[in-house]
Structure formats: structure tokens, C-alpha cells
Amino acid sequence: MTLQLTEQQPIVRARTSFEKNLDLFFIGLTRICAFSIAGVLVFIAIQVFIQSIPAIQTFGLGFIFQQEWDPVKERYGVLPMIYGTLATSFIGLLLAVPTGIGTAIFLSENFLPIPVRTVLVFLIELLAAIPSVVYGLWGIYVLIPLINPLGHWLHTNFGWIPFFSTDAAGPGLMPAGIVVTIMILPTITAISRDSLASLPPELRQASIGLGGTRWETIFRVLLPAAFSGIVGAIMLGLGRAMGETMAVTMLIGNSNKIGASLFAPGNTIASLLANQFAEASGLQVSALMYAGFILFIITLAVNAIAQRIVLRVQKI
Amino acid sequence: MSLTRTSNDPRTLLGNFFTVLAGALVTISIIPLLAVLSYVLIKGASRLNLDLLTQLPPPPMVPGGGIANAMVGTLVMVGLATLISVPIGIAAAVFLAEFSTPHTASWIRFSTNVLNGVPSIILGVFAYAALVVTTKTFSAYAGAAALSILMLPIIIRTTDEALQIVPQEIRWASVGVGASKYQTVLQVVLPAALPTILTGTTLAIARASGETAPLIFTALFTQFWPNSLSQPTPSLAVLVYNFATVPFKNQQELAWAASLVLVFLVLTTSVVSRWFLRRKTF
Numbered sequence: 337m338t339l340q341l342t343e344q345q346p347i348v349r350a351r352t353s354f355e356k357n358l359d360l361f362f363i364g365l366t367r368i369c370a371f372s373i374a375g376v377l378v379f380i381a382i383q384v385f386i387q388s389i390p391a392i393q394t395f396g397l398g399f400i401f402q403q404e405w406d407p408v409k410e411r412y413g414v415l416p417m418i419y420g421t422l423a424t425s426f427i428g429l430l431l432a433v434p435t436g437i438g439t440a441i442f443l444s445e446n447f448l449p450i451p452v453r454t455v456l457v458f459l460i461e462l463l464a465a466i467p468s469v470v471y472g473l474w475g476i477y478v479l480i481p482l483i484n485p486l487g488h489w490l491h492t493n494f495g496w497i498p499f500f501s502t503d504a505a506g507p508g509l510m511p512a513g514i515v516v517t518i519m520i521l522p523t524i525t526a527i528s529r530d531s532l533a534s535l536p537p538e539l540r541q542a543s544i545g546l547g548g549t550r551w552e553t554i555f556r557v558l559l560p561a562a563f564s565g566i567v568g569a570i571m572l573g574l575g576r577a578m579g580e581t582m583a584v585t586m587l588i589g590n591s592n593k594i595g596a597s598l599f600a601p602g603n604t605i606a607s608l609l610a611n612q613f614a615e616a617s618g619l620q621v622s623a624l625m626y627a628g629f630i631l632f633i634i635t636l637a638v639n640a641i642a643q644r645i646v647l648r649v650q651k652i
Numbered sequence: 653m654s655l656t657r658t659s660n661d662p663r664t665l666l667g668n669f670f671t672v673l674a675g676a677l678v679t680i681s682i683i684p685l686l687a688v689l690s691y692v693l694i695k696g697a698s699r700l701n702l703d704l705l706t707q708l709p710p711p712p713m714v715p716g717g718g719i720a721n722a723m724v725g726t727l728v729m730v731g732l733a734t735l736i737s738v739p740i741g742i743a744a745a746v747f748l749a750e751f752s753t754p755h756t757a758s759w760i761r762f763s764t765n766v767l768n769g770v771p772s773i774i775l776g777v778f779a780y781a782a783l784v785v786t787t788k789t790f791s792a793y794a795g796a797a798a799l800s801i802l803m804l805p806i807i808i809r810t811t812d813e814a815l816q817i818v819p820q821e822i823r824w825a826s827v828g829v830g831a832s833k834y835q836t837v838l839q840v841v842l843p844a845a846l847p848t849i850l851t852g853t854t855l856a857i858a859r860a861s862g863e864t865a866p867l868i869f870t871a872l873f874t875q876f877w878p879n880s881l882s883q884p885t886p887s888l889a890v891l892v893y894n895f896a897t898v899p900f901k902n903q904q905e906l907a908w909a910a911s912l913v914l915v916f917l918v919l920t921t922s923v924v925s926r927w928f929l930r931r932k933t934f
Contacts, residue, residue: 348830355832362834366747369740373808374763376801380774383781438677447671456678458926463685465918467862469889470911473896474688477695477904518684525681549657551667572769579771581865582889586896606773606865613780613869614790621785628777632770639769643762 377636384632388625399626405592405608407616412623414630416592420509420602421631424584425577427513427598428520433570435517436524440566441554443525444532457529464522472586475515480506480587483514487599498596507589510598515583520573527572527646531565532558564645571642575635581606605631689915696912699905709875709891712900719910725878725886729792729871730860732881733799738853741807746837748808749815761812768805773865775801780869792878792885795871802863803856810852814845851925858921862914864889888914 395402395412402413439460443453487504494500504510535558543553559566589601590611605627616624657664703718710717744764748757779798784790818841826836842849864887872884873894888910895907 351832359832359834362837363747363751366743366751369743370745370747370752370760372740373744373760373767373804376804377763377767377770379782380770380778380801383778384774387781387785435677435680438674439681442674442678447674456682459682459685462919462922463681465858465922466685466688467864467889467892467911467914467918469862469864469892469896470688470692470915473892473907473911474691476896478687478691521681521684549663549667551670552663554670575769579769579773581771581773582893586893606771609773609777610865610868613777614872625777625781628774632774632777635769635771635774636766639766640762642769643765647762 381629381632381636384625384629388622388629390619391622391626394619395623395626399623400630403592403594407612407620410619412620412626414605414608414627416594417603417605417608417627418630419594420588421578421604421606423509423602424512424516424580424588424604425574427509428516428577429570429574431514431517432521432524432573436521436569436573437528437566439521439525440528440532441559444529445550445554457526460522460525463518468519468580468582469586471515471518472583475511475583475587476507479514480511483511491599499598502595502597502600504599507587507601508597508599509588509602512584512588512602512604513598515587516577516580519580519583520576523576524569524573527569528562528566531562531569534565535561564648568642568645571638571645575638575642578604578638579606579631579635581610585610689919692908692911692915695905695908696910699909700912704906704909708877709886709895709906710902711875712898712903715902717902717906719888719891719906719913721874721877722886722888722891722910723913725792725871726861726888728878728881729796729799729867729885729887730857732792732796733803733860734853734857736796736800737803737807737856741804742811742842742849744804745808745811745815746842748812750833750837750841764805764808767801768809771865772798772802772863775799776866776868776870779866784870787882789882790870790872790884792871792881792883795867795885795887798866798870799860799863802866803860806856806859807849807852810855811845811849814848814852815841817848818844847928851928854921854925858918861917862889864893868893 391399391412399413400418401415402411403415404411404413405416406412442448443457443460448456484504484506487500487508487510490500491503539557539561540553543557544550548556584604585607588603588607590603590607591601592603592608593600595602609624609628609631612620613624703716704720705718705723706720707716707718708721709719744760748760752760775798778801779794783794783797787794822840822844823836826840831840867887867890871887871890873886873890874884875886878885892907892910892914895903895910898904
């Protein structure tokens with residue numbers, strides 16, 4: 337049997353210039369889309385900055401140190417909101433860091449069988465999936481009535497401590513801080529757990545082999561080794577805490593005062609924006625844009641640092 | 653020195669103490685989830701009926717009513733945001749996984765992660781500056797634009813990861829039989845990664861449906877049916893926010909019912925996508 341290949345239609349042909357251009361066009365298109373992500377970040381910064389120029393010209397840097405927010409007199413300053421943002425984030429971190437790291441340890445070491453761990457990890461991830469506004473609703477009708485008696489008791493018995501110097505009267509820094517805790521807990525837990533789980537098993541084996549108990553291994557070997565990952569997790573949690581809006585707005589009381597008391601109402605930059613933007617006009621819009629720009633820059637910096645740390649850890 | 657460790661050794665006791673402590677912390681982490689879910693279920697279920705899904709929200713002091721217009725509004729805005737963010741997100745991920753140099757890719761992945769961390773209220777501020785100020789009206793477009801930026805990083809990340817898992821041999825085989833680059837990507841690589849991409853998109857949609865901050869001053873709210881994309885548009889999330897703080901019992905009940913709808917949506921998508929991701933194609 338002989339094979340006849342002559343005079344057949346060629347099965348291979350050169351690509352036409354149209355097809356080559358189509359290929360280049362396709363790659364170019366995906367490139368534009370990819371670069372547009374970085375573009376969006378820059379565009380957000382520019383847009384918000386342009387809108388805040390009138391306020392920047394009027395108030396300058398004094399905006400950050402000014403305590404008044406008065407749309408009638410057109411005098412604006414965000415010091416109370418910066419204080420509230422930092423205070424709620426701090427309460428959130430104070431409660432979420434130990435809880436999150438403890439949870440991460442418990443779910444990354446072999447305390448529980450793997451199927452149970454998978455379910456628990458999933459449940460904690462679900463915490464992050466519940467919409468912020470639902471936490472706010474829950475906070476108003478469940479959390480505040482729950483912690484008010486505690487606040488009242490602390491005020492009557494320990495009122496001389498500045499933190500408890502006002503009576504719990506409903507919304508305030510404390511309920512807002514607790515909801516922030518719940519909302520950043522999944523972030524801190526997940527990334528701490530990742531960095532603990534990705535440690536080489538040799539570390540554990542060596543430590544146990546030298547006679548260390550499980551918890552000595554965790555405290556003296558695993559936690560120090562995963563330290564930078566955990567710091568990254570905390571930074572990401574901080575970024576999330578500072579930008580958290582709806583639940584905080586519904587629970588913080590929205591009063592532009594600075595006070596040490598944990599049960600007094602306060603305000604954050606994010607909740608200021610949420611409360612006032614829809615009805616603002618004139619210079620107030622610009623002042624709100626300025627406040628938004630400050631929040632954007634702070635969270636951008638925190639997130640960028642956190643990403644750097646987490647990326648470096650993931651490379652190891 | 654003995655090599656055995658007794659059960660009342662201080663080191664053992666300390667270890668047991670920390671085990672109990674860590675277990676307690678896990679329990680503390682789970683409690684809020686169960687508390688929120690049970691309250692939403694108990695308080696929201698009383699209003700789960702046909703009226704909820706077909707009626708407009710009532711004015712104060714009027715009984716009954718539903719959240720139908722908010723459901724339509726959420727559907728429209730999230731749909732629009734999906735139409736914007738899915739093509740751009742998938743194309744960007746294709747560039748990252750298929751065509752870029754490692755250096756460029758690392759920078760764009762970094763930007764994607766940073767964009768993911770931008771507070772959602774800032775996206776609202778941005779949409780307000782870019783669309784509400786220029787068009788002088790609150791609109792579904794502005795809300796959808798803010799939501800689409802929120803969805804982009806989620807879609808890019810999941811698609812990027814999905815594409816990286818597709819084995820290199822499949823691309824070689826495709827190129828080997830004469831396919832060009834776009835044919836390889838569109839007809840071979842993307843179909844192989846489709847289940848994961850769909851999962852990512854679903855998660856992004858679920859996340860966007862529950863977001864309030866980007867909508868309160870871009871799409872605003874209305875008690876009526878939304879009849880144009882360039883007018884204020886109601887949404888479930890903003891309805892919960894608005895009705896949570898009014899002193900009327902009927903409105904508060906509707907807020908709980910709307911929360912139940914949102915939470916149900918988020919939970920089902922999370923569970924389904926989990927189950928979907930388990931069945932790996934490769």
C-alpha cells in the first residue's frame with residue numbers, strides 16, 4: 337500500500353495577517369483591562385482629590401486638627417472622626433487579635449479531626465460573608481440591649497475610670513468596636529491560620545523531638561516563625577476596621593465629640609460620609625470629599641504595607 | 653531525670669490550660685455567627701409571605717407592604733455591575749495568567765489586592781464624584797459603577813487562580829494543533845477553568861448584593877418602583893439601613909425580613925460555591 341500525499345489540499349497553512357492581528361488585538365485588549373485595575377486606583381484618588389480641592393484650600397491641614405463640624409457656619413474639621421476611627425479600630429483589634437490568633441492556632445494544629453476543622457473554618461469564613469448592614473441591624477436590637485446593663489454596672493462601680501465615665505445610653509464606641517471585632521475576626525483568623533499552616537512540618541517535628549510539649553512548640557517555635565504573617569493579618573484587619581461603615585454608622589451614635597468613655601457616642605470618618613453625603617451641598621460636599629480622601633490614603637497605606645508583608649510570607 | 657511526663661506535671665497542666673483557652677476562643681468566634689443567623693431567621697420569618705415579594709414598602713403607620721421594589725433595584729444594579737465587571741475582570745485575569753511578564757503581573761496583582769482593601773464607602777464617594785456630581789442626579793448607573801469596582805478584584809483573583817491551575821500541557825496541545833493565542837484562551841483554557849470562574853462571579857454577586865455603603869449616596873432609595881436607570885433606585889441593603897433606624901414596628905419588621913433575604917442569598921451562594929469548588933476538574 338502506498339501513501340499518496342501529492343496534490344492534496346495542504347492541511348497546514350500560514351496564518352493570514354488578519355488572524356495575526358486578531359491575536360495581537362486580543363492580547364492588547366486583555367492588557368488594557370489588566371492595567372485598568374491600577375488605573376482605577378489612581379482614578380479614584382484623582383477624582384476624590386479634585387472634588388476636595390475647595391475644602392483643602394479653605395481649611396488646609398488644619399482640617400485634621402479642627403474639632404468642629406458645623407454645616408451652618410461652614411466650619412469643618414475631622415479630629416473627632418479620626419479619634420472615633422482609631423478608637424473603634426483599636427477596640428476591634430484588642431478583642432479580635434487574641435481571639436483570631438487563638439482560633440487560628442486551634443484550627444491549624446491537630447487538635448481536632450480534619451472534617452471538624454474544615455466545618456469550623458467554613459463557619460468563620462461565613463462571618464465575613466454576612467452583610468455589614470445586617471450586623472448593624474442585629475447590633476441595634478440585640479447587641480446594644482445586651483451590653484447596656486454591663487456598661488451601666490461599670491459606670492456605677494468604676495465611674496472614676498475615664499473609660500467608664502459616662503452611663504451606657506445606647507449607641508457608642510463600645511458596641512461599634514464589638515461589631516468591628518466580629519467583622520475583622522475572619523480576616524485575622526484566615527491569614528494567621530494560613531501562615532501557621534504553611535510552616536514546614538520539620539519545625540514541629542524538631543521541637544517535639546527535643547522534648548517540647550505541644551504548646552511550647554506553638555509559643556516558642558511556630559508563633560515566632562509565623563510572626564510576620566500574623567502581623568500582615570493584623571494590618572489587613574486594621575485596614576478593614578478603619579473602613580468599616582454601615583454597622584459602625586448604625587451603632588456609634590454619630591456625635592462629633594471626643595471623649596475617653598467607651599460608652600459615649602462618637603463618630604468615624606466612614607460613618608460621617610455615610611450619614612451626610614446624601615443631603616450635603618456646596619462646601620460640605622467638598623469637606624466630605626476631603627475626609628474621604630484622608631480615609632482613602634490611610635487605608636491605602638495600611639493595605640499596601642499589609643500586602644507587602646503577606647506576599648513576602650507567601651513566597652517563603 | 654525521667655523521660656516520662658505525668659499528667660500533673662506543670663508543663664502538661666499549662667498545655668491543657670491553653671488547649672481549653674484556645675477551644676473557648678474558637679467557640680467565642682462562632683457565637684456571633686449563630687447569634688446573628690438565629691435572630692435574622694426568627695425576626696425575619698414572621699414577614700415571609702407573598703406580600704413581602706410583591707408589595708411596595710408602606711409609608712409610616714400603614715400596616716403590611718413588602719420589599720419588592722428593593723429586590724428589583726438590587727437585581728438591576730447588581731446585574732448591571734456584573735455586566736461591567738465580569739468581562740473586564742476575566743480579561744484582566746487572562747492577561748495576568750497568560751500573557752504578562754512576572755514583574756508586571758506581580759504589580760497588577762498587588763493593585764488588585766489593594767483595590768480589594770479599599771473601603772466600600774470610598775467606592776461610593778468615588779462614584780458620587782464621578783457620576784452623581786457630573787449628572788446631577790442619584791442613579792442606578794452610579795450605584796452599579798460603585799458595585800462593579802467592588803466586584804472586580806474578587807473576579808480577577810478567582811479567575812487568575814483558576815487559570816493558573818489549568819495544566820500547561822493543555823495549552824501546548826492547543827498550540828500544537830495550530831490554534832492561535834486567542835483561540836487557545838477562549839476555546840481551551842477558559843472553558844477548562846469555567847467552574848471556578850463561575851464560583852468567583854457568584855461570590856462577587858453575593859458580596860455586592862449585601863453592600864450598602866457604595867449605594868446610600870449613589871443610588872439613594874425610593875419608596876416606589878424604579879422606572880429608569882438614571883433615577884434614584886431602591887435596594888435591599890439600603891432598605892435595611894433606612895428602616896432599621898425608624899421608630900415604626902412595621903418598617904423594622906420589613907428590615908429584618910430584607911436581612912433574611914440577603915443572608916439567605918449570601919449563605920446559599922457560599923455553601924454552593926464551596927461544594928462546587930470541591931469537585932476539581934484537574
